[in-house]
Amino acid sequence: MTEIMELITSRDPGEKEFHQAVEEVLETVQPVLDRNPHYRKLAILERITEPERVIMFRVPWVDDQGQVQVNRGFRIEMNSAIGPYKGGLRFHPSVNLSILKFLAFEQVFKNALTTLAMGGGKGGSDFDPKGKSDDEVMRFCQSFMMELFRHIGPNTDVPAGDIGVGAREIGFLFGMYKRLRNEFTGVLTGKSLGWGGSLIRPEATGYGCVYFAAEMLATKDESLEGKTCLVSGAGNVAQYAVEKLIELGANVVTMSDSSGYIYDEEGIDEEKLVFVKRLKNVRRGRIREYAEEYKEAVYTEADPSADHNPLWDHKADCAFPCATQNEINGKDANNLVHNGVRLVCEGANMPSTLEAIDIFLEHQLFYAPGKASNAGGVAVSGLEMAQNSMRLNWPREEVDYRLQNIMKSIHRTCLDTSAEYGESGNYLAGANIAGFVKVVDAMLDQGLV
Ligand code: NDP
Numbered sequence: 290m291t292e293i294m295e296l297i298t299s300r301d302p303g304e305k306e307f308h309q310a311v312e313e314v315l316e317t318v319q320p321v322l323d324r325n326p327h328y329r330k331l332a333i334l335e336r337i338t339e340p341e342r343v344i345m346f347r348v349p350w351v352d353d354q355g356q357v358q359v360n361r362g363f364r365i366e367m368n369s370a371i372g373p374y375k376g377g378l379r380f381h382p383s384v385n386l387s388i389l390k391f392l393a394f395e396q397v398f399k400n401a402l403t404t405l406a407m408g409g410g411k412g413g414s415d416f417d418p419k420g421k422s423d424d425e426v427m428r429f430c431q432s433f434m435m436e437l438f439r440h441i442g443p444n445t446d447v448p449a450g451d452i453g454v455g456a457r458e459i460g461f462l463f464g465m466y467k468r469l470r471n472e473f474t475g476v477l478t479g480k481s482l483g484w485g486g487s488l489i490r491p492e493a494t495g496y497g498c499v500y501f502a503a504e505m506l507a508t509k510d511e512s513l514e515g516k517t518c519l520v521s522g523a524g525n526v527a528q529y530a531v532e533k534l535i536e537l538g539a540n541v542v543t544m545s546d547s548s549g550y551i552y553d554e555e556g557i558d559e560e561k562l563v564f565v566k567r568l569k570n571v572r573r574g575r576i577r578e579y580a581e582e583y584k585e586a587v588y589t590e591a592d593p594s595a596d597h598n599p600l601w602d603h604k605a606d607c608a609f610p611c612a613t614q615n616e617i618n619g620k621d622a623n624n625l626v627h628n629g630v631r632l633v634c635e636g637a638n639m640p641s642t643l644e645a646i647d648i649f650l651e652h653q654l655f656y657a658p659g660k661a662s663n664a665g666g667v668a669v670s671g672l673e674m675a676q677n678s679m680r681l682n683w684p685r686e687e688v689d690y691r692l693q694n695i696m697k698s699i700h701r702t703c704l705d706t707s708a709e710y711g712e713s714g715n716y717l718a719g720a721n722i723a724g725f726v727k728v729v730d731a732m733l734d735q736g737l738v
Contacts, residue, residue: 293311293315293334293335293338294308294311294312294315296335297311297338301386301387301390303387304386304387304390304391305387306387306388306390306391306614306615306639307386307387307388307390307391307394309391309615309639309642309643310390310391310394310395310639311338311394312643313639313643313646313658313717313721314394314398314721314725315334317712317715317717317718317721317722318721318722318725320710320711320712320722321710321722321725321726321729322334328729331733333729333732333733336732337368337397337725337728337729337732338394340365340366340367340368340390340393341366341367341368341369342365342366342440343363343364343365343366343386343390344362344363344364344365344366344412344437344440345361345362345363345386346361346362346363346436346437347359347361347362347436348360348361348362348414348416348429348432348433348436349432350425350428350429350431350432351428352421352425353422353424353425358429360414360415360416360429360433361414361415362412362413362414362433362436362437363384363386363389363412363413363414364410364411364412364437364440364441364446364448365386365389365390365392365393365410365411365412366393366408366410366440366446367390367393367394367396367397367408367409367410367411368397368408368409368728368732369408370408370728370731370732370735371400371401371406371407371408371727371728371731372400372405372406372407372408373407373408373442373443373444373445373446373447374408374409374410374445374446374447375396375400375407375408375409375410375446375447375448375449375667375670375671376392376393376396376400376409376410376411376412376448376449376667377392377411377412377413377448377449377450377451377454378411378412378413378414378448378449378450378451378454378458378462379392379411379412379413379414379451379452379453379454380413380414380416380417380418380452380453380454380458381413381415381417381452381453382415382416382417383415384413384414384415385415388614389411389412389413390411391614391638391639392411392451392638393409393410393411394409395409395638395639395659395660396409396410396411396660396667397409397724397728398660398720398721398724398725398728399659399660399661399663399664399667399724400664400667400671401723401724401727401728402660402661402664402699402702402703402720402723402724402727403664403667403668403671403695403699404695404698405668405671405672406671407447407667407670407671410446410448411451412437412448413451413453413454414429414433416429416433416453417453418453418454418458419453419573423457426457426458426461427461430458430461430462430465431461431464431465433462434461434462434465434466434469435465435469437462437466438465438466438469438470441466441476442474442476443474443475443476443674443677443678447475447476447477447478447670447674448462448476448477448478449477449478449479449666449667449670450479450525452524452613454479455479455524455525455570456479456480456481456491459477459478459479459480459481460480460481462477463476463477463480463484473485474677475673475674475677475678478490478670478673478674479491479670479673480673485673485676485677486673487669487670487672487673487676487682487683487688488682488683488684488685488688489669489685489688489689489692490666490669490670490673490688491525491529492529492532492533493529493665493666493668493669493670493692494525494526494529494530494636494663494665494666495525495526495527495528495529495530495531495532495533495611495636495665496529496530496532496533496665496689496692497662497663497664497665497666497668497669497692497695497696498526498530498609498611498634498635498636498657498662498663498665499513499530499533499534499537499609499634500533500665500692500693500696500697501634501657501661501662501665501696501699501700502607502609502632502634502655502657502662503537504696504697504700505632505634505655505657505700505716506632506655508704512537512538513534513537513538513539513607514537514538514539515538515539515540516539516540516606516607517539517540517542517604517605517606517607518534518539518540518541518542518605518606518607518608518609519541519542519543519600519601519603519605519607519608519609519625519630520534520541520543520544520608520609520611520636521543521544521545521550521598521600521601521609521610521611521612521616521637521640522544522545522546522610522611522612522613522636522637523544523545523546523565523568523569523576524546524569524611524612526611526636526637526663526666527544527545527609527611527612527636528562528565528566528569528570530609530611530636531544531557531562531565532562534609535557535558535559535562539607540556541556541557542554542556542557542603542605543600543603544557544565544576544579545576545591545600545612546569546575546576546612547591547612548575548576548577548590548591549575549576549577549588549589549590549591550576550588550589550591550598550599550600551576551577551579551580551586551587551588551589552586552587552589552600552603553579553583553585553586553587554585555585561579561583564579564582564583565579576588577590596618596620597618597620597621597624598616598617598618598621601617601621601622601624601625602621602624602628603628604628604629605625605628605629605630606629606630606631606632607630607631607632607633607634608625608630608632608633608634609633609634609635609636610633610635610636610637610640610641611636611637611640612637612640613637613640614637614638614639614640615639615640615641615642616637616640616641617633617640617641617642617645618642618644618645619642619644619645619647619648621645622641622644622645622646622648622649623648626648626649626652626654630654631654631655632654632655632656632657633649633654633655633656633657634655634657634662635657635658635659635662635663636659636662636663637659637663638659638660638663639659640659646658646717650715650717653714655716656716656717657703657716658716658717658720658721660720660721660724661699661700661703661716661719661720664695664696664699665692665695665696668691668692668695668696669688669691669692672688672691672692699720702719702720702723703716703719703720703723704716704719705719706718706719706720706722706723706726707719707722710722
């Protein structure tokens with residue numbers, strides 16, 4: 290393992306997020322490597338950590354002042370052993386190769402866990418949709434697609450949304466793809482309902498994450514009812530995680546955005562969540578306004594120089610990080626443990642640092658890694674692809690039922706695999722090993738490609 294990490298860090302020295310994601314997987318799959326010594330000869334680790342293809346391109350567009358702007362676009366086609374590349378597009382100023390390679394790498398194992406036939410990919414741009422007009426976002430999306438369309442297709446690579454890419458952006462991207470190709474196909478998921486989208490897709494990641502948490506608690510005959518929950522983020526994943534938590538009787542006391550977080554001791558109820566949805570999805574405002582509307586809530590401004598995030602420093606039973614990578618560090622993890630949190634279920638991708646994960650495992654928390662607990666989004670994307678191929682729309686109840694079954698199946702796979710490899714109850718080991726074995730078996734079947 291050290292050898293592989295040395296290879297990866299020396300080949301791509303600056304890619305710290307990618308290194309972190311690889312290290313987390315390699316640390317847990319050692320038992321598989323021990324049982325299969327021939328993997329070394331076949332250079333399985335070298336192959337699985339190297340993207341099949343990396344596409345980088347210029348994205349020029351004109352802003353509302355008539356000024357030409359230039360952003361950088363990316364698509365990482367990581368692994369297609371079990372199906373077409375599948376994974377979201379992220380528009381955020383922090384986007385770079387390291388972040389997208391980590392996301393694409395995680396996506397490979399996540400997609401394998403869903404039981405659907407999807408390989409792994411990820412893409413995006415350092416474009417920041419925040420503060421841009423709808424026209425500017427449209428011009429950017431059109432320019433982005435003018436290059437991306439050559440590389441994607443319903444049987445090749447099927448992007449979706451992620452941070453900064455919601456229904457509005459998917460609409461603009463799809464419109465340009467359709468115009469360039471002159472075909473109406475399921476090339477993107479997360480489409481609006483009227484033109485090929487699936488019911489439950491917007492809800493899927495957040496709902497799925499809460500279904501996973503409920504499964505974990507059920508192993509101890511417990512439920513989410515009455516549990517106090519900390520949620521970070523106020524975007525797609527956070528909104529629907531909060532919605533399902535409220536429905537299941539939990540008391541959600543926090544939400545956040547990159548400017549700060551709100552703490553509402555009385556709990557975020559359905560009415561307050563409607564306010565958040567309108568604030569974020571329609572007015573595109575800041576979470577601070579929640580505390581202006583509801584006086585019982587306290588708003589705390591984010592302090593980028595602080596060594597911990599105060600959102601994770603409240604008494605609670607469960608934590609649902611649903612914002613971004615590395616939002617829980619070692620100090621935050623210790624705060625969570627000392628404040629009584631017994632369950633951490635990741636809605637975001639890699640929100641916990643390696644140090645934080647060690648603390649969760651050491652204290653035997655229920656800890657669900659994102660690649661298992663947030664797989665509901667891509668799973669319903671897979672169902673959207675299936676519906677598009679058949680030109681059918683399944684009703685809400687059917688998609689939700691399938692989502693629940695997929696989350697149950699992922700949960701069971703994690704538990705069974707962790708037990709099979711002597712790591713009973715370690716969801717991280719279970720998820721990594723199960724995903725790894727499925728992808729590696731397919732790669733070996735297909736020869737040296
Ligand atoms: P959204 O863009 O809808 O929301 C992201 C939220 O996180 C916003 O509240 C945003 O605040 C906040 N945020 C983003 N970056 C930072 C940062 N650097 N520091 C603090 N807060 C930040 O994205 P999603 O809800 O779709 O995605 C959230 C997470 O879930 C990501 O890790 C994503 O990869 C993961 N995920 C998403 C899936 C999906 O189906 N959408 C599927 C699986 C995983 P602000 O508005 O201020 O930027």
